[in-house]
Amino acid sequence: MRIEQIKQKWFGNVKGDVLAGMVVAMALIPEAIAFSIIAGVDPMVGLYASFCIAVVIAFVGGRPGMISAATGAMALLMVNLVADYGLQYLLAATILTGVIQVLVGVFKLSSVMKFVPRSVMVGFVNALAILIFTAQLQHFVDESWIMYALVGLTLVIIYLLPRFTKAVPSTLVAIIAITAFVIYGDIGVRTVGDMGALTQQLPVFLIPSIPLTWETFMIILPYSAALAIVGLLESLLTANIVDDMTDTESNKNKETRGQGFANVVTGFFGGMAGCAMIGQSVINVKSGGNGRLSSLVAGVFLMFLIIVLGGVVVQIPMAALVGVMFMVAIGTFDWSSIRTLHKLPKSDAAVMVTTVVIVVVTHDLSKGVLAGVLLSAIFFAAKISKTKVTKELTLNGEKKIYHVHGQLFFASVTDFPKKFNFTDTVKEVEIDLTHAHLWDDSAIGALDKIEMKFEQNDIEVYYSGLNEDSQHLKNRMGGLSKASGH
Amino acid sequence: MFKKIMLATDGSEHSARSAKYAIELAEKFDGKIEIVYAVDGQTSKSDVLHHANKFEVDKKRKEKIKAVKNLLESSGVEYETNILHGEAGPTIVEHANENEFDCVVIGSRGLNNLQTLILGSVSHKVAKRADCPVLIVK
Numbered sequence: 001m002r003i004e005q006i007k008q009k010w011f012g013n014v015k016g017d018v019l020a021g022m023v024v025a026m027a028l029i030p031e032a033i034a035f036s037i038i039a040g041v042d043p044m045v046g047l048y049a050s051f052c053i054a055v056v057i058a059f060v061g062g063r064p065g066m067i068s069a070a071t072g073a074m075a076l077l078m079v080n081l082v083a084d085y086g087l088q089y090l091l092a093a094t095i096l097t098g099v100i101q102v103l104v105g106v107f108k109l110s111s112v113m114k115f116v117p118r119s120v121m122v123g124f125v126n127a128l129a130i131l132i133f134t135a136q137l138q139h140f141v142d143e144s145w146i147m148y149a150l151v152g153l154t155l156v157i158i159y160l161l162p163r164f165t166k167a168v169p170s171t172l173v174a175i176i177a178i179t180a181f182v183i184y185g186d187i188g189v190r191t192v193g194d195m196g197a198l199t200q201q202l203p204v205f206l207i208p209s210i211p212l213t214w215e216t217f218m219i220i221l222p223y224s225a226a227l228a229i230v231g232l233l234e235s236l237l238t239a240n241i242v243d244d245m246t247d248t249e250s251n252k253n254k255e256t257r258g259q260g261f262a263n264v265v266t267g268f269f270g271g272m273a274g275c276a277m278i279g280q281s282v283i284n285v286k287s288g289g290n291g292r293l294s295s296l297v298a299g300v301f302l303m304f305l306i307i308v309l310g311g312v313v314v315q316i317p318m319a320a321l322v323g324v325m326f327m328v329a330i331g332t333f334d335w336s337s338i339r340t341l342h343k344l345p346k347s348d349a350a351v352m353v354t355t356v357v358i359v360v361v362t363h364d365l366s367k368g369v370l371a372g373v374l375l376s377a378i379f380f381a382a383k384i385s386k387t388k389v390t391k392e393l394t395l396n397g398e399k400k401i402y403h404v405h406g407q408l409f410f411a412s413v414t415d416f417p418k419k420f421n422f423t424d425t426v427k428e429v430e431i432d433l434t435h436a437h438l439w440d441d442s443a444i445g446a447l448d449k450i451e452m453k454f455e456q457n458d459i460e461v462y463y464s465g466l467n468e469d470s471q472h473l474k475n476r477m478g479g480l481s482k483a484s485g486h
Numbered sequence: 487m488f489k490k491i492m493l494a495t496d497g498s499e500h501s502a503r504s505a506k507y508a509i510e511l512a513e514k515f516d517g518k519i520e521i522v523y524a525v526d527g528q529t530s531k532s533d534v535l536h537h538a539n540k541f542e543v544d545k546k547r548k549e550k551i552k553a554v555k556n557l558l559e560s561s562g563v564e565y566e567t568n569i570l571h572g573e574a575g576p577t578i579v580e581h582a583n584e585n586e587f588d589c590v591v592i593g594s595r596g597l598n599n600l601q602t603l604i605l606g607s608v609s610h611k612v613a614k615r616a617d618c619p620v621l622i623v624k
Contacts, residue, residue: 114538122535237535244543245530247571282527286573336532 009064013291020289021297024067024280027169028054028302030324031280032070033192033313037321038135039075039272040082041090042196043313046070047306048203049094049271054299056262058292062254063239065246065290067280067298068262072132072328073230073365074273081223089220091208094273096217096224098263101232105257113236119348120372121237122337123355125278127368129333130360136322136329139190146189147319154178154323169283171324178320179312192321193314200310202303203269226366231275233369235259238276245285279331347379385412387436389419393426400426404436408443416446422453429454434465444477488515492587493558494522494578494612497550500593504623505557508591511621512563517588519558519565523551524577575611582616591621 028050036046050069057068082090104110140147154174161170182189192198210216239250255276263273284294306313341349351372359368387406394401402420406412420429431447438444451461466474493508495501512519525533525547537543547569558565570577582590594609613620 118536118538125535241531241534244525244534244540245527245571278531282531286527334532334535336536 010292013288014293016288017291017293018297020284020287021294022301023169023287024284024289024294024298025301025305026172027280027283028067028069028298029305029313030171030175030316030321031072031277031328032302033316034321034325034328035070035072035075036272037192037195038072038132039078039090041078041087041272043192043198044196045087045090045270045272046075047198047302048269049266049274051299051303052203052266052269052271053262053274054295054302056265057258058294058296058299060254060261061258061292061295062251062256063242063276064250064292065281065285065294066235066238066242066250066255066276067284067295068235068259068274068276069280069298070272070274071231071234071277072135072325072332073128073234074227074275076128076131076135076363077223077226077230077365078272079363081220085219088208088210089216090272091206091267091270092210092216093220093223093227093267094271095208095264095267096220097227097231097273098260098265098267100224100228101260101263102257103260104228104232105253105255105260108253110232110236110252110256113233116233116369116373117348117351117376119344119351120355120369120376121233122334123352123359123372124233124365124369125237125332125334126337126352127356127359128365129329130356131363131365132325132332133329134360136325139318139322143189146187150178150182150189150317150319151323151326153181154320155326158323158327171327174323175316175320178323179316182317183315187317190318191314192316192318195318198306198310198314200307202307203271205268206270207268226364227273229369230365231259231263231273232256234278235276238278238281241278242281242285245282246290248290279328347376347383351376351379381411385409387412387416387419389416391421398426399428399430400424401430401432403432403434406435407437407439408446409439410442413442413446417450417453420450420454422457422459424457424459426459428460428462430462430464432465433463433467433470436470437467438470438473440473441477444474488512488589489517490586490588491517491519492522492578492582492590493519493554494524494574494590494592494608495551495554496574496593496595496608497523497554498593498595500595500623502553502557504591504593504621505554507621507623509558509561509563511589511591513561517563519563520587521551521554521558521565521567522570522578522581523547523567524570524572524574526573526577530571574608575615578608578612579615582612582618587618589619589621590616591623593623 032046032050033043036043053068078090081093157174157177158170161173235255236252239252239255243250259275266274337352354375355368355372358371359365384407387404390403392401454461488511491508491512493505508519533543533546537546551567555567570581590612592609592612597607609622613622
């Protein structure tokens with residue numbers, strides 16, 4: 001039975017997986033090169049990463065049919081590390097990223113992701129798109145109109161070709177066409193070769209040459225933590241999208257561990273940290289891929305193409321890559337969020353915009369996500385901290401009943417005592433908590449304070465309608481000695 | 487003649503109009519209608535991004551085809567709904583051919599020439615590749 005299952009997972013859809021894997025491999029090459037350039041490393045670093053991650057994930061991932069490789073989100077987080085400390089530190093950071101992700105998976109912490117609200121996720125993808133877009137603008141500096149024309153031509157091919165044929169990825173056709181045009185037209189523009197070296201070699205196992213000290217660890221840790229968070233965020237989002245597209249379920253903890261293993265292996269083979277890619281996974285599923293084989297074929301075929309065609313790859317003009325990255329940015333941006341922005345609750349819209357702004361200013365996706373989550377938490381606390389107290393006089397004006405509605409916790413109790421009249425002429429007060437819930441010691445403290453103030457004016461206080469949780473909390477806290485009465 | 491009718495919908499007003507034609511057709515030939523809504527990759531992406539979980543995504547999609555469903559409900563014609571995954575054109579064609587529908591009723595989005603060039607016309611694709619007669623409602 002188990003062997004049957006494994007067979008099904010690997011060979012249940014051979015034709016679809018192989019063809020889709022090859023399409024994805026071709027679509028991955030320009031992106032892997034462009035993301036390397038964003039990160040500030042040689043194109044081989046991104047290509048090795050895409051090869052290693054795609055192959056490892058094929059075996060250990062939890063979401064068959066999903067494509068993982070070098071990504072823009074991760075590349076953007078590495079820029080400073082590479083600029084300040086160089087490639088070897090990036091490789092070490094990649095390994096540490098993987099270790100963190102494996103731990104998250106082993107301790108089943110990926111469900112923590114549910115605390116990231118939707119509006120933060122939307123802000124995340126929009127910010128990512130903006131950063132990928134702006135990262136391309138440096139390539140226009142000191143360039144002539146030829147650069148603009150070639151980028152425009154690339155985009156025209158990318159967007160119009162699918163109308164006529166979908167057999168080959170339009171990004172690849174655009175790259176080939178523009179490269180051929182530049183080579184045969186003898187047009188002098190900057191090429192991939194100008195950005196870094198490309199070797200036609202298989203990756204080899206190497207231990208990053210860094211001093212193994214506490215200091216090194218503290219340098220890479222913040223980068224690795226950010227990479228781990230962003231990588232998992234995008235991977236789990238992508239897994240959900242692939243789940244939906246294929247109408248199947250997937251194992252998120254296994255995927256989390258898998259992403260970690262893939263990054264550890266990549267780091268040792270000279271690749272940069274990566275994660276799942278929404279765009280490539282959509283291409284894979286659309287092209288008929290839904291099994292583990294598709295990811296394996298994508299990785300292996302990519303490496304094969306680089307070894308065979310490496311000499312041509314260095315001649316790809318930067319203009320063509322910039323065009324492809326513009327397409328990636330446009331495809332990543334969630335345009336529906338702009339159309340529906342005015343319909344959203346104001347707090348959700350504010351969270352989304354804040355996430356985007358923080359990321360664009362700090363160039364760090366993890367900071368934007370953190371700020372977005374915090375802001376959502378504050379908005380939530382503000383919304384839920386509204387309490388209402390209604391008064392009712394009974395027993396011929398001898399007794400007053402206060403009906404409390406809402407959640408009593410640290411954020412809601414500051415104004416709470418002001419809603420009671422302590423200098424009343426009544427003899428006793430009943431506080432009805434049927435529609436209230438006590439959450440923490442601040443709530444207990446507030447009630448104690450109210451009780452005390454009433455007693456200073458010789459008014460006796462009773463509580464009623466405490467629900468089970470609140471009663472339990474109150475008993476544990478020890479205060480409110482009379483609360484059980486009535 | 488038209489016993490098994492597919493009503494392809496994208497939840498728009500255009501497709502609500504084609505529902506009326508599908509109903510008349512079904513009434514005339516005493517046929518059954520299957521409402522088909524195809525969710526493509528891009529829609530999958532934004533649906534998953536904007537909704538907290540599977541249940542909410544599902545709810546949102548059912549709401550999307552509610553207008554069409556209500557029309558069929560009040561007509562009394564026997565019907566079922568089916569949400570498929572894939573690019574609209576090929577998915578509708580494949581479903582129609584595999585399940586041997588007698589007719590596909592589909593709305594035209596009324597795109598201009600430029601939009602057709604970039605987006606492509608789903609109704610044209612279906613008309614060209616489906617084995618059964620196709621009624622395009624303008």
